[in-house]
Amino acid sequence: MPELPEVETVRRGLEPVMTGQRLVRVEQNRPDLRFPFPPCFRERLEGQTVLSLGRRAKYLLVDLSSDEVLIMHLGMSGRFTIIDPLQKQKPGAFHHETGGTDLHDHVIFHLESGVRIIYNDPRRFGFMDLHPRRGLETSLHFKSMGLEPLGNKLEGDRIRTLFEGKKAPLKAALLDQSLIAGLGNIYVCEALYRAGLSPKRRAGTLSAARGAMKEKADVLAEIIRDVLTEAVEAGGSSLRDFAQTDGSLGYFQHRFRVYDREGETCPKKSCGGVIKRFVQSGRSTFYCPKCQK
DNA sequence: AAGCGAACCTGGCTGC
């Protein structure tokens, strides 16, 4: 499901409901997701108060009063639903009003307010972990993680340095979480389209110090930030079934210019090209061969 | 050593 904008949307949904709340009970319905849950997972959560909710790239970070951080990754199909027994569910919400449980409701957090927060993940590519707050940046999940694209460090110069000498396609380099962390298949396709850059181009060609490519890395850095910011403001993208925590849908998918638009004409007025799809690094790339060079 | 493809899992859609 989720790239950075979707995870940020989830974070914003959970934040007002969870912050300051004590976790009175945690249901864990299976021993593992993508990885086993950490030892004594429930015991280390129950009784703790949520201090704040953060995000790093595609990871959700829940700061606990125990000085541990609950690290959560949604994989491809993970989602959170907030069930407030005092409030009628919005129509279209994933969980029906009886609050019946789904086969893939793997974790349920019970807050002292009575609210339940359900983690559902059919494919189980997501995971949860606990780590002391101190040293989180150097922990397993984060030690080799790349730049935060919405932070202030994503500049053309950084891209030029990171991509220097790389023979991998630009698409693959942008998907590499150890370089820039948070982009996924959709937003890479969209950013490359807006930047007029071919996904097939060697990443190292953005490092040219002079000539026609000189400004391209700067443009790309700005466009990446623009696309992500717009998507966050739109509440992320709802493909298939991704929903916000209250069951409502993001709407950035209506603004896709190339993603999932194979065969359509390029939205750029004077271009007239046709959007193509091909497989690259094992995943679908959508692009306009005419105006992305 | 970088750069591929495969694997991990389930469900939804398409087409025969």
Next chain:
DNA sequence: TGCAGCCAGGTTCGCT
């Protein structure tokens, strides 16, 4: 209607 095949927003492993 049934069923096979393909596809999916991510990450990691293992083989060149």
